[in-house]
Each structure stands twice: as structure tokens, then as C-alpha cells.
Amino acid sequence: MDDIPYDLLIRYSRKQATQDEIMQVEQWLSDDGHLSLYLDLKKEWTYIDDLSTVTPDKNRVWQKIQANTGKQRPKEGTRQLLLFKSVAAASVALAIISIAFYMLRMQRDQIQPLQYTTISTRANEKSKVELADGTVVWLNLKSHIIFDNQYNIEQREVTADGELFFDVKPSNRKFVVHAGGIKIEVLGTSFNIKTSGVDGHIDISLVKGKIVVRSKKDNERLFTMDSLQHATINKSDLSHTLLPSNTSNCNAWTRESLPMYNEPLGNIINKLESWYGVTIDITGLDLDKRYTFDLQNETVNDFLELFATITPIEYDIEGKKISIRSKVPTSQ
DSSP states (O other), rough: OOOHHHHHHHHHHOOOOOOOHHHHHHHHTTTTHHHHHHHGGGGOSSSSSGGGOOOOOOHHHHHHHHHHHHHOOOOOOOHHHHHHHHHHHHHHHHHHHHHHHHHHHHHHHSOOOOOOOEEEEEOOEEEEEEOSSSOOOEEETOOOOEETBTTTBBEEEEESSEEEEEEEEOOSSSSEEETTTEEEESOOOOEEEEEOTTTSEEEOOOOOOSEEEEEEETEEEEEESSEEEEEEEETTOOOEEEEEEOTTTTGGGGSEEEEEEEEEEEHHHHHHHHHTTTEEESOOOTOOOOOEESSSSSOOOHHHHHHHSSSSSSEETTTEEEEEEEOOOOOO
């Protein structure tokens, strides 16, 4: 072989090659004998990370190259030509040994099977996890998140179900959440996602930053969200609505307490549903009437008993469904 791409290999080893050049190098490496040559040449180097300290045996390097390519050592000619060939041999050795270690790392990574980690919560618990890149994820009741052992190495992708709040660590690599039939792409932001709605919808509340929501099936962009917006997506056909919203309290369930100061009953009910993981039906009560509560460790029964001391109500609990209705005074 007479066409060793010296300049191309050097740019590749220095991470200065373009995408097309990278593909050319990888094609060249796939030819018989090239990779084994690199593996032999690794013994020529003292350090791989500090290229300035590498001192190859140029004669031996050239012997390795000619043995693997059939290229003959140049005859004695002008001193300038001989010097050029020596420098070229040293340069290609410098490049190929770096590539050899790169290929070894690639082989090492490729033979490792994908291993998946699942973090989940039961019906009566919440959880918080910090991923390898510093991204923090809160999981509400009966939720889970799945990621593999390539997370923060090759990609930043997770699969989520239930209700989760993401505080994504900024990075130049996209953070991707697969949820139902959609995927959410971000660089650094905070948002709440709920996929477990009984109405067949996925709800996304964006606190800060920007996200792109795509169809998981064909990668089509559905819409882009900005801070303080709320999106509702139909799981069956991915139709959606996108509205401005005060999303500052969308992650209230992640906190140790749930303060509600002079808030309308309608807002309070929404927060309680997220906090306790229940659905609440109201009958005969004024949803605009304002109340103040500060919940911490109280159970849903504790809250209902407290609420009954403030407003005359009756209530029934059937699993995760609560019915609250105004208590009509009995006529005397």
C-alpha cells in the first residue's frame, strides 16, 4: 500500500479532523493489518496523553510500516528527502498510536453489554436521585426512571413514567427524556412531566429554559416550549395545547412542605391531587373561596378532617378517588 494518509491521521489524532475526514480514517482503519500495526506501535511510546514527551524509535517505526504495507524504505538520496521521510514516519507513528488507543477504548466499550438501572417509587413514597452528570430528578408516587450504563458517556437519555420533576444540568450535549410516544430534548432547564393522567394525556410544565418536544416514532418536531408554559398532549394522536401558565408551583410535591396562602380552593385542589397522588371531585363548594394551609406530614385524612373544621363538608374515599361535597344543614 502506497498511500498512508499522514496529514489526515495527524489531524484525526489531534481531534482536528472534520466529520468527513473522521469517516475516511475509520474506513482506512478497517483495512486488514492496520489495527494490528497500531497495537504493535503502542510499545513505542512512553505517554499517550502528553504527545510532546513521546520519543519514538524512528527506524523501528518505519520497519513496522513497511512490514505491514509492503512499502520499501527509501534509498539514500538528498539529505532533504531523507529528513522528510523520517519526519513523515515519526508523524504517522504519532498519529496511529493515538488512534490505536482510541480503537482499543472503542472495542472495550463495545463489548460491554448495556445494563439498565431502574429507580421507582411505590404508591406511598417519593424519591430524589442525582444522575452522573449532576442532573437531579424527583419522582412522585408510583413513578420510575430508567437509564443505561452509557449515560453521561455516549449520551444523556432516560425513559420516564409517572410524575417527575427534572432539574437538568447544563451541558453541550442534549438531555433527552423518552415518555410515552414523545421525547423531550433540552440542554439545561427545569420542568415537570406527568404521564400517568387518567384522562390519557401527558402534561408538561416548564419552569425555566426551553425544550423541544418531538414524536418518538418519526422524530417530528411537535412544538417548542419556553419558560412559564404548560403543554397537554393527547397520548393517542399527539395532538396538543400549549398555553402560558404560572408554573412556579408545578413541583410543589417535591418539597418537604406544601404552603398555600390565601389561595382559591380550585388551586388548592390541584395541588392536593399532585401532593397526595389522588383525584378529588368537588360538589357544592365555592372554588373561588380562599384558604390558607401549610401541610407537612399530614395524611390526606388529616387534611380532610382539618378542612371539615373550617367548612362544613362530607367526604368519601375510595382508593385514590376522593369526593368532597358541601354538608347541607339539617332542617329543624
